Amino acid sequence: MEHQSIKIENLSLGYGNSTHAKHEIFPPFSVTADNSQFIALVGRNGVGKSTFLRTLTGLQNIFSGNIYINEKIANNLSRKDYADLMSFVSTETIRIMHLKVFDLVAMGRYTYTNLFGNLSANDEKIIVDSLKMVGMSDFMWRNVSELSDGERQRIMIARALVQDTPIMILDEPTAFLDIPNKYEIILLLKNLTRQKSKTIIFSTHDINIALQLADKIWLMANGKMHEGSPSQLMQTNAFDEMFVDTILKMEDGEIKFK
Secondary structure: OOOEEEEEEEEEEEEEEOOEEEEEEEEEEEEEEEOOOEEEEEEOOOOOHHHHHHHHOOOOOOOEEEEEEOOEEHHHOOHHHHHHHEEEEOOOOOOOOOOEHHHHHHHHHOOOOOOOOOOOHHHHHHHHHHHHHOOOHHHOOOEHHHOOHHHHHHHHHHHHHHOOOOEEEEOOOOOOOOHHHHHHHHHHHHHHHHHOOOEEEEEEOOHHHHHHHOOEEEEEEOOEEEEEOHHHHHHOOHHHHHHOOOOEEEEOOEEEEO
8 A cells, every 4th residue: 555645634625713704615525645646636716726735735724624744744844844845836926037047946945055045066966957857957047037938837846846845736837838838747747756756736727637647636526525546536427516506508599607
C-alpha cells in the first residue's frame, strides 16, 4: 500500500471564526493523496476549489475537520514546516518590472538561504537545473514582464520546484492558456511526479485533461466530494453531479439553461 502524503478527514470549507459569523460553503468530506500521485481537483466555478487549496496549504484556517500532511497534523505546523512540505503555485500573476527570471525562481530557495538571502553554489545549481527541467534555460536572464502566459507559468513551476518539497499544489495552472500550452503544462507536471517522486495536486475546469492525464480525481459537485480514478468516476457517473442543477428547457424554440 502506498504511503499517504495527505489524509483529509471530515474537512468542511468555510469562513469565519469565534468573533465573526461562521459560514460553511462546502460540507464535510474525506480524501487521500498517495506519494507520487497526480491528482486533478475538478468542479464548477464557485464550488470552493480555491478555498480548499488555500486551506490545504495553510493559507486559510481549517473551518472544521482534520488535515494530515506526511502524517503530521496540519494545525500543528509552522509556516516553516509548511514551506518544507508543500509548495504552492497560485493563479496570481507576477507584475514586478525589471525582475529577472533567475531572481524570481530564486525566491523559492528562501527557506534554505541565510538571513541575508545569499545563494550558495548548490542553490544556484538547483535553480539552473529547475529552469532546465521546465524548458526555460534560455530565458534565465530575461525580464519576467517579457514572458508569455505559458512561459510565465513554467517559471512559476520552476520556482515551486526549487523549494524542493515532496508535495506541490497548483491552483488553475492552465487558466488563460491555449490548448497546446495546457497539455504541455499538465504533461510537464505529470512527468515531475514520476521523475521527482512528488505528489502534485492541481485544480482545473478542463474535464478532458483530468480524465486523460490524472491518476486520481477529486470531484467537487452538488455538495459532495467524489474521489477515484478517472475510469472509476466515469463508471459511477459522478460527473453528472456537476450538472444536476442545470435545467434544460425549450423557450421560443431555443434551448435555455437555468
